[in-house]
Amino acid sequence: ATNNVVIRLSSCLFSQTIRMTSPIVEISDGKLQGYETKTLNNKRYYVFQGIPFAKPPTGELRFLAPEPPEPWEGIRDATKNCNICAQFDRTAQVVIGDEDCLYLNVYTPEIPREGKGGGALPVMVFVHGGGFMYGDGTDTTKHGPEYLVEQDVILVSFNYRLGILGFLSLDRKDAPGNMGLKDQVQALKWVQRNISQFGGDPGNVTVFGVSAGGASVEYLLLSPTARGLFHKALKQSGSSLLHWAHNDNMRDIIMKIPQVKENNITDDEQVLHLLKNLPYKDLIKASMAAIAAETDFKGGILFRFVPTVEKPGDWEPFLDRSPYELLSRGEVARVPVVTGFCSREGLLMRGSSPHVLEKLKQNKKFLDHLPFAVDDTQKATLEAELKTVYSESESRYGEDDEYAIDFFSDVDFISGVYVSALLLAKSDIPVYFYEFAYDGKLNYLKTKLGLKSPGACHGDDGGYVMTSAILPIDNISDTDKLVRDRMVAMFTNFAKYGDPTPSEDSVLPVRCTRLAAAPAQCLRVDADLAMRPFGTPAREQLLRRLYDGHYAPK
Known part of the structure; x- marks a missing residue:
């Protein structure tokens, strides 16, 4: 390879990124030219960006399952940023x-050299979050690989279709739903075919993600189409059980799309023709207008164009039964799982839905915001129980809306994460459960939203696993560094050994034990590490009863 030195400056993320050589790798579709660089700790690694893993889903391929990419002649430039998937910038x-x-993108610390041996490296495949509506996996300034590649793992990150383009469902082969999840499966198939060319082990692949990325990981555990494509699963603050992560009535939101509603179109063929032929920017704006028309919703967040159970048809479904049914029956991939949450997930509400938070703070009517069907005969009892668990609980932070933060933490995130963990463990899946409670300079979403409240917000643990341009990389406390080192060690240990704490050492002096039956224990990650009970007994029992149908209409 020829020398190709480029120095790029960035105020926060990389003080100096030096491209030294232009390595070439040949995969199933053609040759790629990437670049070599180094971490701040002088660890060399190689970057390949913008690699196609499917045909562009444009024109007649809009709303269809992904198709394999076209091969190319010559050497493809893999040193530049690619498009992110179409979405609305709020x-x-x-x-x-x-x-x-x-x-x-592929980030690898080692490329096989001709005539030289070398052990195949563990592979970590990152699924980005964003409510299935927003975000991307290919912008290195948001999801940097440095901490992970320093531990001799390969990182793969990718884009998948979002919003209406990724999740429109009309119960037909040309708009079946779950296209974004099928894109994820397609990316994992690409990894199986090609990762060995980058020094990776296709027999040791860990999928991990945060928020909608965590829910996606759980969906991948449930879908028969993903079987055998990965060997470990790590879910951060996400579950397929959460109210915002699935839509059981897609047709309702479709009928609120302005162009559909104004023309009184009810025939599916006409709806599909309209939506398939709209310019994609107009389509996304129309879908956002439909979501904005949804004013009477429960819980703290709303997306609507998200995964759904596919009806039987003449295509291979990603998901044909409800997540709760599949989890309850143990019809899941038999792989080890790490699952975790942040202690104050609901701080997200301060940035995303402050008006909803304020309403609950003022009237303390919890049932008005509970995204579960409740039988009329149970409502008074449940409202009293919710008030006992939340508004009468002991204050930890001295904030007047603390109980509302706790409530939305549970109904929007922690409840589904916890219940799905119990169901997986009940099926004898190795499950390791953690709570991230640390508050430091690398807390990702608190930094992004400018939140000053104490505690760990939704998505905050991500800043201790991957680098980001909005977070410092060296101007941090010794405890920040220790917590970062612990999180990176837990994640990469799991990728290597299937156990986040295979042994005790100076970084991880406490082992995370396998999750057993309720009441659960979790590894609490704060300035110190400790195994502790999950929540109070009253709260723990309430969350389980919400999902097992205890309060549901009979």
């Missing part, structure tokens, strides 16, 4: 990204 109030977005 800050700028414009559509960004493109329909042509099914690309992935």
Whole structure:
């Protein structure tokens, strides 16, 4: 390879990124030229960006399951950022990204050399979050690989279709639903075919993700289409059971799309023709208008164009039964699982839905915000129980809306994470359960949203696993560094050994034991590490009863 030195400056993330050589790798579809660089600790690794893992899902391929990419001649430049998937930018109030977005990045500390041996490295495949509506997996300034590649693992990150383009469902082969999840399966198939060319072990693949990425990991555990494509699963603050992570009535939101509603279109063929032929920016704006029309919703967050159970048809479904049924029956991939949550997930509400938070704070009517069906005969009893568990609980932070934060933490995130963990453990799946409670300079979402409240917000643990341009990399406390080292060690230990704490050492002096039956124990990650009970007995029992149908209409 020829020398190709480029120095790139960045105020927060990389003080100096030096491209030294241009390595070439040949995969099943053609040759790729990436670049070599180093971490701040002088660890060398190789970067390959914008690798197609499917055909662009444009034109007649809109709303269809992904198809394998076309091969290319010559050497493809894999040193530049690719398109992200089309989505609505809530800050700028414009559509960004493109329909042509099914690309992935590979970051590897080792490339096999001709005539030289070398052990195959563990592979970690990152699934980004964003409510199935927002985000991307290919922008290195958001999800940097440095901490992970320093531990001799390969990181693969990718984009998948979002929102209406990724999850429209009309119960037919040309719009079956779950296209974004099928993109994820396609990316995992690409890893199986090609990762050995980058020094990776296709027999040791860990999928991990946060929020909707965590829910996606759980969906991958449930789908027969993903069997054998990965060998370990790590879920951060996400579950397929959560109210925002599935939609059982997609047709309702489709009928609220302005162009559908105004023209009184009810025939599926006409709806599909309309949506397939709208320019993608107009389509996304229309879908956002439909979501904005949903004013009477429960819980703290709402997305709507998300995964759904597919009806039987003449295509291979990603999911044909409810997640709760599959989890209850143990019809899941038999692989080890790490699952975790942040102690104050609901701090997200301060940035995303402050008006909803304020309403509960003022009226303390918990049932108005509970995203579960409740029988009329149970409502008074349940409202009293909710008030006991939340508004009468002991204050830990001295904030007047603390109980509301705790309530939304549970109903939007922790409840589904906890119940799914119990169901997996009941099926004799090795499950390791953690709570992230640390509050430091690398807490990702608190930094992004400018939140000053104490505790760990939704998504905050991600900043201790992957680098981000909004977070410092060296101007942090010794405890910040220790917690970062612990999280990276837990994640990469799991990728290597199937156990986040295979032995005790100076970084991880406490082992995370396998989750057993309720009441559960979890590894609490704070300035110190400790195994502790999950929540109070009253709270723990309430969350289980919400999912087992105890309060549901009879």
